[in-house]
Amino acid sequence: MRPSERVLVAFLAYAAVRLAASHDAHLRLRAVPPLDLLLVLGLVVVVRLARDYRRVPWPPSTEAARRLHFAQVGLFVLLAAGLAATVPALRPAPGTGGGAATELVLRIYAWTMAALALVVPFALFWLASAAHIKAHGRLDTLGMLGEQGPRALAVARDWGPLVTLLYVYGLLEPVIGVGLFGDMDLPLARLDRAMFAGHDPRVLLQALISPPLSVWLSACYVLYVPLLPAVLGAVFARRDPAPFRELSFALTVTLAAGYVLYTVVPAEGPLFLDRFDVPLDGYYGDWIKRDLLDPHRVPRDCFPSLHTAVSLVLAWGAFRHARPLFWATLPVVASIPLACVYFRYHYVVDVIAGGALFAAVVALTRWRAAPQRADSAAPIAPTS
16 A cells, blocks of 8 residues: 555544544535546646657558547547537536626636536547557557556556545535534634734734735635646656655645644634724635635634645645746745735634644655665665
């Protein structure tokens, strides 16, 4: 069993115990989260397969099969266009209330997800069958499944624990939405005030509130979501699977530890409990967040700030394995901790805890990898 799989099994065991011990008859599972993230991650796999597909030329003996294979694309386009025009689920309506610019962004997003729902499954099959035809001169579906099955299983095991934990967040509110103890908002607020000489840091930040800063920070807060497929995709694109498995393990541990801490230190956050003198509006990003993120959050996901911890882990992975992407996303990652406090979603202590969780996860990941590096660096003893 891989390390990420062990982490997932341990968390699921903890979740099962929590569910079995719960006596609240009103606890219910939330609706299944949308497949948006899964579709985007599927697109990442498609891009990787497409790059492998371009490396291998079509042999001359497969010309007829190649023409037939490319004809499938035309048929798919016609079928997809017909489905998009007739099936209501593929013509989604975006949220309302954010103005024309926000409506346009949400509409583009909705259509993009609908297109991916059609394109990703077809592209996966098309690329896998192309590789099989190039190797064997014809398409044998059963043979292709037998040939590509082990590879697909390896990819599924690489992604599975992380994707499962990303979706567990929305499915198990009885586990990560209701804590072992009473709400801890008051102690967390007191810790914040103690660190700032008796002042509420969110009240102190009111002097900085301005439309440009609100727009920037709200955009950074929302961009936390596409950071995941962007960084994971860049690392997954490497031919060596070790860097991706390292980053996936670090993220899996981060999420599992964060979910457990939600139950130990349950808190809703200052936005839902305190009143502030200066109103705060995230403008376009705020409306997008309300439509795309808020419907799927659980009520007590404050301590630690996983926005902070996960974004720092992604930045660490990008710095190690995708340096240009690290520099491109650094302003966003650096702004996310401030956005968490600025928009009153988190206490300062939540952000500090998120940073501490990041440091602990990196230390654990490096410690786990140290014996492997030592084994690979050890000289091979000569044989007689």
